[in-house]
Amino acid sequence: MTLRGLRTLNSADAVFLPATRGGMSYARSIVEEYLDEDRQEIVELVCPAYRDRAAIKSRWVELAQIVHERLGSGRTGVFICEGDPSLYSTWIHLRAGLKQIRSSLELRTIPGVTSVSAAAAMADFPLAGGNDCVLITPAAIDGAVLARSLEHAETLALLKQGGQLTMLADALQSVAPSARVALVRRAGRPNELILHGSDAIRTAAADYFTTVLISRSEE
């Protein structure tokens, strides 16, 4: 978390956290030690896990309504999400819901450290220099997509890859056998895991909080 993020969290009257239906909040596990339950109202928002886009949108409007109701009479609130709030984040949905409810609401987005930057630092994996291109994608990567992506970018950062590592390792070995590869799971968390090379990533157990970095350069 950045210093500005921490200051904003400390000064908030209410803290909103994304959570799963099973009562898990990864975001909460990150900030737990900074919450002040005597002074702050802590509200977990159960995020939709549906595939239907319309259902997701309407659930986020419901969640935005909950946030809006809790922030009456000058109270301030923060919504905590993982990494940077502008990158594939639950904040994007909540922000849209809040704007839909009241377009004049004062909203601020505080930048965070993306999983791409965190993974690069943990794995000692430079992302780009000079005119290099970096492609950040959540797409499942098969051989054809991987080959095409590596034509356009020197470095790929693959998010949401937790369950497809065998397929990715096969694709890497067939279309980019000399690429540099690193997998970072749960960067910065107590159970962080860092693996190097496509053979090693094949063995990693599925985990949603996994980022894979691939570079055309072998260094």
Ligand SMILES: C[S@@+](CC[C@H](N)C(=O)[O-])C[C@H]1O[C@@H](n2cnc3c(N)ncnc32)[C@H](O)[C@@H]1O
């Ligand atoms: C919904 S996206 C959130 C991205 C986040 N807003 C960011 O700035 O990186 C979730 C994906 O981010 C990546 N991710 C989030 N936290 C991570 C962590 N601690 N270590 C590695 N990857 C992580 C994983 O690829 C995961 O599937």
